[in-house]
Amino acid sequence: MHRVFVYGTLKRGGERNDLLKAAAFAGKASTVASFRMLDGPYPVLRDNNGPGPGDHPVSGEVFEVDDAALAALDDYEGVGERLYDRIETDVAMEDGRILRAFIYVGCAGHWDREPHKLYARLDANGHLDWQPSRTRDADH
Secondary structure (H helix, E strand, O other): OEEEEEEOOOOOOOOOOOHHHEEEEEEEEEEOOOEEEOOOOOOEEEEOOOOOOOOEEEEEEEEEEEEHHHHHHHHHHHHOOOEEEEEEEEEOOOOOOOEEEEEEEEEEHOOOOOOOOOOOOOOOOEEEOOOHHHHHHHHH
């Protein structure tokens, strides 16, 4: 089994959570490392190799998946097509445990071709907490 940290459309209630229907929900978590998040119809994390403007830990969820589900997630995220890379990172679970999990981050060669707006919505803990634009629009 593999742990995967998700932060966007793959979260419970997200429009692509169907890809995790056979996965076991392990709990809510946040990344230990800070990332920059690009905004759009779905979020894109950028691994900046060090703190910079707009970098924050990211709120999300951890799922336990088998090899087939991990391969399906890789396909969905465009791993191998240079859209996203799957890397390992430390995540802090709500109960305080620190676990290693896979996370998908945008490939520089693809996402740096043109400027993108940074996502800046933070939760009460100061973590990036992506919400779909339709949810954000309803909040205002």
